[in-house]
Amino acid sequence: DADVTQTPRNRITKTGKRIMLECSQTKGHDRMYWYRQDPGLGLQLIYYSFDVKDINKGEISDGYSVSRQAQAKFSLSLESAIPNQTALYFCATSDGFGTGELFFGEGSRLTVL
Amino acid sequence: GQQVMQIPQYQHVQEGEDFTTYCNSSTTLSNIQWYKQRPGGHPVFLIQLVKSGEVKKQKRLTFQFGEAKKNSSLHITATQTTDVGTYFCAGPMDSSYKLIFGSGTRLLVRP
Numbered sequence: 001d002a003d004v005t006q007t008p009r010n011r012i013t014k015t016g017k018r019i020m021l022e023c024s025q026t027k028g029h030d031r032m033y034w035y036r037q038d039p040g041l042g043l044q045l046i047y048y049s050f051d052v053k054d055i056n057k058g059e060i061s062d063g064y065s066v067s068r069q070a071q072a073k074f075s076l077s078l079e080s081a082i083p084n085q086t087a088l089y090f091c092a093t094s095d096g097f098g099t100g101e102l103f104f105g106e107g108s109r110l111t112v113l
Numbered sequence: 114g115q116q117v118m119q120i121p122q123y124q125h126v127q128e129g130e131d132f133t134t135y136c137n138s139s140t141t142l143s144n145i146q147w148y149k150q151r152p153g154g155h156p157v158f159l160i161q162l163v164k165s166g167e168v169k170k171q172k173r174l175t176f177q178f179g180e181a182k183k184n185s186s187l188h189i190t191a192t193q194t195t196d197v198g199t200y201f202c203a204g205p206m207d208s209s210y211k212l213i214f215g216s217g218t219r220l221l222v223r224p
Contacts, residue, residue, distance in 0.1 A: 031210070040122065042201060043156070043214040050210075058211065090155060099144055099205045099212065101158035 003027045006091050006105035014113050019078040021108045023091030031095070032074040033058075033102065034066060037088040046089075049074055081112040115140050117204050119215035127223050132189040134218035136202035143205055145178055145185045146212065151198045159187075159200075192222050 004025045013019055023032065030051050035043040045058030047066040055066060063085060065077045078085055089108045094100040116139045126132055136145065144163045148156040160169055162178035162185060169176045173196075175188045189196055199219045203212040 033211075035214075040216060042119075042216040043203075045206075045211055045213070048211060056211075059206075059213075094210075099146070099161075099210050101146065101161065102148075102156070102203075102212065104155040104157070107155050 002106060004091060004093055004103055004105035006089075006108045008108060009106065010109045012111045012113065013081055015082055017081050017112075019081050019110065021076045021089055021091075021110070023074045023076070023105055025072050025091075025093045025103075027093055027095075027103060028071075029093040029095050029103070030071065031093060031100075032068065033092040033094075034064075034074070034076045035090045035092060035104075036060060037090060037107075043090065046076065078110075081110075083112045086110060086112045115206055115213060117202060117213045117215040119202060119218050121218055122216065123219045123221070125221040125223065126192050128194060129191050132192050132196070132220055134187050134200050134202075134220075136185045136187075136215050138183045138204050141182050143182075145182075146203045147176060147185075147187055148201045148203065148214075149198050150201065150217070154198075156201060189220075192220070194222050194224050196220060197222050 007022045033048040034046040037043050044060045049068045067075050091105040092102040118137050146161045147159040150156045166180045167178040173190045177186045199217040201217045203214045206213045
């Protein structure tokens with residue numbers, strides 16, 4: 001089983017719908033991240049959490065919210081999805097020592113019609 | 114704001130040719146990381162460079178961190194079809210622990 005698991009892997013929805021992407025990890029890491037990937041734009045940080053009580057905005061947080069339900073779980077919500085939020089979303093984790101390597105989930109492909 | 118830029122955006126090579134991707138930051142970085150993303154896959158960590166002028170090798174891959182710690186490069190010697198993918202560099206944002214990723218270089222290898 002994957003150390004960082006994302007659900008759903010693929011989702012098609014309509015404009016205005018609420019969507020939640022979930023991430024769970026078995027690596028025991030404190031730090032969790034949500035990134036968005038668009039073709040040719042690399043990975044952009046949406047939100048990150050360094051522990052259960054710590055939530056921080058990244059580069060592109062507008063239109064998104066997150067919840068850290070437990071050390072192992074970090075979910076990303078789109079309260080009212082819009083077409084330009086169509087993208088590939090990655091959850092990642094890292095340990096608590098400096099700028100540690102990121103361990104990515106398999107990704108969640110979201111299409112907003 | 115802080116930016117991390119990568120060139121080229123694409124590189125199409127014949128198998129056996131060398132390949133280099135370059136990463137440049139608008140600010141000095143405490144360290145730089147490199148990731149590889151295979152087509153349809155997720156980014157996978159390759160290496161982290163910390164010291165000014167550092168050079169590290171992994172088989173056919175050579176990673177360099179510039180003396181000013183504002184640029185880095187990844188060189189692949191004698192590319193193979195297994196090298197296909199997108200290579201990203203990433204550096205800490207604003208002296209924090211958040212990583213900013215470059216836009217990536219997509220490598221295609223003709224067999």
